[in-house]
Amino acid sequence: MAEPKTIVNPLFLREDDLRQAIELLFFAYRDFTARGDAILARQHFGRAHHRILYFVGRYPGIPVGDLLDILNITKQSLSRVLSQLVREEYVQQKTGTRDRRQRLLYLTDKGKALERELTSEQRMRFAAAYKDAGAVAVEGFRKVMLGIMDAKARKRFLSPFET
Amino acid sequence: MAEPKTIVNPLFLREDDLRQAIELLFFAYRDFTARGDAILARQHFGRAHHRILYFVGRYPGIPVGDLLDILNITKQSLSRVLSQLVREEYVQQKTGTRDRRQRLLYLTDKGKALERELTSEQRMRFAAAYKDAGAVAVEGFRKVMLGIMDAKARKRFLSPFET
DNA sequence: CGCTTATGTCAGTACTATTGACATAATTGA
DNA sequence: TCAATTATGTCAATAGTACTGACATAAGCG
Numbered sequence: 001m002a003e004p005k006t007i008v009n010p011l012f013l014r015e016d017d018l019r020q021a022i023e024l025l026f027f028a029y030r031d032f033t034a035r036g037d038a039i040l041a042r043q044h045f046g047r048a049h050h051r052i053l054y055f056v057g058r059y060p061g062i063p064v065g066d067l068l069d070i071l072n073i074t075k076q077s078l079s080r081v082l083s084q085l086v087r088e089e090y091v092q093q094k095t096g097t098r099d100r101r102q103r104l105l106y107l108t109d110k111g112k113a114l115e116r117e118l119t120s121e122q123r124m125r126f127a128a129a130y131k132d133a134g135a136v137a138v139e140g141f142r143k144v145m146l147g148i149m150d151a152k153a154r155k156r157f158l159s160p161f162e163t
Numbered sequence: 164m165a166e167p168k169t170i171v172n173p174l175f176l177r178e179d180d181l182r183q184a185i186e187l188l189f190f191a192y193r194d195f196t197a198r199g200d201a202i203l204a205r206q207h208f209g210r211a212h213h214r215i216l217y218f219v220g221r222y223p224g225i226p227v228g229d230l231l232d233i234l235n236i237t238k239q240s241l242s243r244v245l246s247q248l249v250r251e252e253y254v255q256q257k258t259g260t261r262d263r264r265q266r267l268l269y270l271t272d273k274g275k276a277l278e279r280e281l282t283s284e285q286r287m288r289f290a291a292a293y294k295d296a297g298a299v300a301v302e303g304f305r306k307v308m309l310g311i312m313d314a315k316a317r318k319r320f321l322s323p324f325e326t
Numbered sequence: 327c328g329c330t331t332a333t334g335t336c337a338g339t340a341c342t343a344t345t346g347a348c349a350t351a352a353t354t355g356a
Numbered sequence: 357t358c359a360a361t362t363a364t365g366t367c368a369a370t371a372g373t374a375c376t377g378a379c380a381t382a383a384g385c386g
Binding site for chain 3: 044045073099
């Protein structure tokens, strides 16, 4: 049914190469997120909760608008999930001092604990994959991923975040 | 706010390296799927429809059960989406000859056209990223992605599909 | 013929995300 | 100072994804 794979036949077609790339990304992402989803399901949370916990942990004091930019979702979408996290005390909001319209977001200790639980599994996954693949491969992975991103995200990724 | 990035400071911490990896995968996947999602929204479809179209196109005559294995979802989840695709004539079902319990799936011409539209954008994205990154980077990307996958998916990916 | 397999369906629940409309408070610029 | 803009929040409706549990049918198999 299936044609020979690249690894079997080095003289692959370009077409086959690109198809493989798509599938590599699909399967990797699927498995990368699966374990976290299971942990989140315990407290009736979903992947969106993890993303918020992650980026708030990454940029403590981030204003809501910046978080929206990073996640690329609407404020209405964010609102439901963020409200839950605030209500259940995973995230704390503080009024901005420089601009009092802003709500700056911070993880509580409870939030930090859950974030760590969720992300540590993913870090271990990458740590193992990086170790097996080696430094050259890591740099290659990095280059390809940056090439897949939209220019806007790539730019933000490569330059220090101005906040 | 942000610490210096790896690219700025080669003496990065391991921790920072892993955090970057997570974000690379997140942003790349997000942008990789965004355009297809927009196309799908036109006909009231979602990402799940694309996945079915993709894998049915990839393995013409695939039985429902094999598709479930690849997608890692329940038959109830598949059913809703697959039924729609069959009803709207993107996918055709044929009773298996070897095992008449099986429903073998094929893309119709309409299905092939939509699949091509959706996947071609993703192929172009990878073609550009691969070209920019170079052959060594591509091999690195491949290694890291395989390392991120679960063992089961990796095994299936690396060995010819027996159908 | 009884057990298992492949597939399908009904029902209920939960999570993610969108558009559109409207509201409030704070900042900013003319 | 006042009008416009910005940051944030909320209500409501809609749509897509996915799960668990239960039940059903047809076909393969020993």
